[in-house]
Amino acid sequence: MRNTVRAAxxxxxxxxTAVSAAPPQGSGTAWDxxxxxxTEIGQRLDGSPREAAARDWAVQRLNALGFKNVHIETxxxxxxxxxxxxxxxxGPYPQQLHITALGNSVPTPKGGLTAxxxxxxxxxALKAAPAGSLNGKIAFIDNQMLPNQDGSGYGPxxxxxxxxxxxxxxxxxxxxxIRSAGTDHNRDPHTGGTNFPAxxxxxxxxxxxxxxxxxxxxxxxxxxxxxMQLVLEGHPQANMPSGNVIADLPGRDLSLPPVLVAxxxxxxxxxxxxxxNAAGCGIVTAAALRAQQDGRPLRTIRVLWAGSxxxxxxxxxxxxxxxxxxxxxxxxxxxxxxxxxxxVDFNLAPANKPLRDxxxxxxxxxxxxxxxxxxxxxTDVEPVIAAQKLAxxxxxxxxxxxxxLHHTPDDTLDKVDPVQLEQNVAVWAAVLTxxxxxxxxxxxxxx
Amino acid sequence: MRNTVRAAxxxxxxxxTAVSAAPPQGSGTAWDxxxxxxTEIGQRLDGSPREAAARDWAVQRLNALGFKNVHIETxxxxxxxxxxxxxxxxGPYPQQLHITALGNSVPTPKGGLTAxxxxxxxxxALKAAPAGSLNGKIAFIDNQMLPNQDGSGYGPxxxxxxxxxxxxxxxxxxxxxIRSAGTDHNRDPHTGGTNFPAxxxxxxxxxxxxxxxxxxxxxxxxxxxxxMQLVLEGHPQANMPSGNVIADLPGRDLSLPPVLVAxxxxxxxxxxxxxxNAAGCGIVTAAALRAQQDGRPLRTIRVLWAGSxxxxxxxxxxxxxxxxxxxxxxxxxxxxxxxxxxxVDFNLAPANKPLRDxxxxxxxxxxxxxxxxxxxxxTDVEPVIAAQKLAxxxxxxxxxxxxxLHHTPDDTLDKVDPVQLEQNVAVWAAVLTxxxxxxxxxxxxxx
Numbered sequence: 016m017r018n019t020v021r022a023a024x025x026x027x028x029x030x031x032t033a034v035s036a037a038p039p040q041g042s043g044t045a046w047d048x049x050x051x052x053x054t055e056i057g058q059r060l061d062g063s064p065r066e067a068a069a070r071d072w073a074v075q076r077l078n079a080l081g082f083k084n085v086h087i088e089t090x091x092x093x094x095x096x097x098x099x100x101x102x103x104x105x106g107p108y109p110q111q112l113h114i115t116a117l118g119n120s121v122p123t124p125k126g127g128l129t130a131x132x133x134x135x136x137x138x139x140a141l142k143a144a145p146a147g148s149l150n151g152k153i154a155f156i157d158n159q160m161l162p163n164q165d166g167s168g169y170g171p172x173x174x175x176x177x178x179x180x181x182x183x184x185x186x187x188x189x190x191x192x193i194r195s196a197g198t199d200h201n202r203d204p205h206t207g208g209t210n211f212p213a214x215x216x217x218x219x220x221x222x223x224x225x226x227x228x229x230x231x232x233x234x235x236x237x238x239x240x241x242x243m244q245l246v247l248e249g250h251p252q253a254n255m256p257s258g259n260v261i262a263d264l265p266g267r268d269l270s271l272p273p274v275l276v277a278x279x280x281x282x283x284x285x286x287x288x289x290x291x292n293a294a295g296c297g298i299v300t301a302a303a304l305r306a307q308q309d310g311r312p313l314r315t316i317r318v319l320w321a322g323s324x325x326x327x328x329x330x331x332x333x334x335x336x337x338x339x340x341x342x343x344x345x346x347x348x349x350x351x352x353x354x355x356x357x358x359v360d361f362n363l364a365p366a367n368k369p370l371r372d373x374x375x376x377x378x379x380x381x382x383x384x385x386x387x388x389x390x391x392x393x394t395d396v397e398p399v400i401a402a403q404k405l406a407x408x409x410x411x412x413x414x415x416x417x418x419x420l421h422h423t424p425d426d427t428l429d430k431v432d433p434v435q436l437e438q439n440v441a442v443w444a445a446v447l448t449x450x451x452x453x454x455x456x457x458x459x460x461x462x
Numbered sequence: 463m464r465n466t467v468r469a470a471x472x473x474x475x476x477x478x479t480a481v482s483a484a485p486p487q488g489s490g491t492a493w494d495x496x497x498x499x500x501t502e503i504g505q506r507l508d509g510s511p512r513e514a515a516a517r518d519w520a521v522q523r524l525n526a527l528g529f530k531n532v533h534i535e536t537x538x539x540x541x542x543x544x545x546x547x548x549x550x551x552x553g554p555y556p557q558q559l560h561i562t563a564l565g566n567s568v569p570t571p572k573g574g575l576t577a578x579x580x581x582x583x584x585x586x587a588l589k590a591a592p593a594g595s596l597n598g599k600i601a602f603i604d605n606q607m608l609p610n611q612d613g614s615g616y617g618p619x620x621x622x623x624x625x626x627x628x629x630x631x632x633x634x635x636x637x638x639x640i641r642s643a644g645t646d647h648n649r650d651p652h653t654g655g656t657n658f659p660a661x662x663x664x665x666x667x668x669x670x671x672x673x674x675x676x677x678x679x680x681x682x683x684x685x686x687x688x689x690m691q692l693v694l695e696g697h698p699q700a701n702m703p704s705g706n707v708i709a710d711l712p713g714r715d716l717s718l719p720p721v722l723v724a725x726x727x728x729x730x731x732x733x734x735x736x737x738x739n740a741a742g743c744g745i746v747t748a749a750a751l752r753a754q755q756d757g758r759p760l761r762t763i764r765v766l767w768a769g770s771x772x773x774x775x776x777x778x779x780x781x782x783x784x785x786x787x788x789x790x791x792x793x794x795x796x797x798x799x800x801x802x803x804x805x806v807d808f809n810l811a812p813a814n815k816p817l818r819d820x821x822x823x824x825x826x827x828x829x830x831x832x833x834x835x836x837x838x839x840x841t842d843v844e845p846v847i848a849a850q851k852l853a854x855x856x857x858x859x860x861x862x863x864x865x866x867l868h869h870t871p872d873d874t875l876d877k878v879d880p881v882q883l884e885q886n887v888a889v890w891a892a893v894l895t896x897x898x899x900x901x902x903x904x905x906x907x908x909x
Binding site (some may be wrong): 053056065108110200226230287 | 497500501502503504505512555556557558560647648649650672673676677680681733734870871872874875876877
């Protein structure tokens, strides 16, 4: 439609439907962190200058908020530098595709790569392909992910992204393209890391958007040979600088091990990293401050804004290594967007049942149910949890729409609902108030 | 989040959540037209080789469906050739923007254009800027469009796109960027035509996505100077070939003027033109065929798949000119997506009140309300309606989500709901059955 409304009706409408151009706004410490980090820094890909700028921004912000011992702990990573990325079907029908390279992809040859495409409806179908059957070809893996509240679909569906390119390469493929590991129907592909085992062949690897994958599936179903041209110039780069930002709110008894709360500061580069994971940093930081509201807690609360989570959980590993000799009481992480918390899971030693009951009692009036899963924390705290057999509490967020946005250009501030963000802060603050005032020993349940 | 689900839980989930990779399918003539046109041709920008391919495809399809006198009527247009298009804020914060050039934009200088950006919350604010006040600057116009059911917001909000760049140029601006005329929050900008009056200065002009516009608004609100770099290489090109595809279902009485039903075959190039406007071609064509179901109607039903609607309504003008000496009975157009028809409007001479009552009676059981607006047809029939003072019936579709998708990469087949598409066909067929069997004279109400 070009314009079916006639000019005569327009001036009246213009008056009656005029709205403020100002975007909807939230308020409070969590919102301010998410809004300012996405606005003043934006994307902050692992190892990039923007991630470094984000670290400096974080130090300034955490100091301004009254945190102590605010500092950066640096570490080098093998990063990923994005380049030009385009794809098209050249036969049987010319169609432009929307593609993005996966982290750890290697670049296509100069001038791009054109090859016959072989369609696989699933990762299992690809695994079943005979050795050598993909020589010189591009594998397309069409796993369609559906949304669910707890995000558990990301494990199995995400495997097409994590493992698919390496499996395709092992059968001779010269390129791999997947249906995005996502639940939306926008034309924006989802990036994310893929893994090539040491000694295996790395190949150019990308993800197309869901509508593009639908198109490929329809064309493949016609049974004619499909040819694809790929230009994916992104490439790994060794020895890039990354780092963690660490800050404390000292407790009354500095001899007690601290409570560690984490998020990650880095983001994929396509969006501005609002839900993944500026929101998590806003939530844990605002909640730590709010836990001081009725007096300084007994234990120190340490905030970890980890670096380089996306490409391999490098920040969490670096933290566990650098702090191996410091005992911790309990670890938690917020890294699943900004939508409401609906469930709590625990990993607490049997002796800590009273603590568990206290936390559950504090959360029940907030509508939070107690789950039966063993809490795991998140990528940025898993290494220290494993090394020290730490206690863990997971505050599970509603993930129904998380994978509509995850790792896409659509991960922007407007997707954060300030009301739900604030619910997260309130729930986290309730838990931290209990946990940071626990005088007795706190431990995980072990294996 | 990278992967918070542990591998142990995955294999069970993989089995239980596996779904078919096949996209949801519709059926029937309308669906087949939309699916096949978007799959086998895809984008078909005015004047482009893909629009020419679409014409050949259309002739083949309409012949296969049993239409008579299927032919192409060609005409030349001033088209638009898209080129590279990128934009970024270079200060105060480096941010990559998602931009697309507007039709009729002229290209930026070699190497791009970097200039200070001036923020205007609305087109009216831009109009109020003093002459010369934008010398050497880029104007940003931040009109935020909200959805409504009848699409009437597109008139006023779309004016920022249609007029904004010319107004900015008249005040000295060297570039113009608008918030997309759209209602979604995806990171995909909406293209569309802008107009530079003859004798006025044409400048590079683009639209950014809503999240990018939000970002610019937030940064502009901080009061620091904002600088923007634009690369918009798209440019107008004269003398490109376009054409209309015309086909008849001959009536029993060839002396009676035909009923003209229209859609447009061209599309913007960012998506595959599913809702705008393959759906319209599917609807009017399937409905014309279905109107034959209970016997050949009295009057000929003529189908017009117009070319080059998007850039200037060229197909409708060419049709009116080429067929100026053939009388027509009544004209209708479907060009507002694929969602359900909810209202009917008329433009019928007082003498045709019985016909109006018959149509309304046929539609009442289908849940269609009678509106009070004077029916206008659509861009592709407006010229012949005006020239011949034709009768018109508008079948208004629900436009609540139309401007989420309109002129974006997201205009793809998955956005078409086969059930709602089929409702359109049924409603259109009911109207055509009445109208094409009307023996008496049919005329519009005139001015």
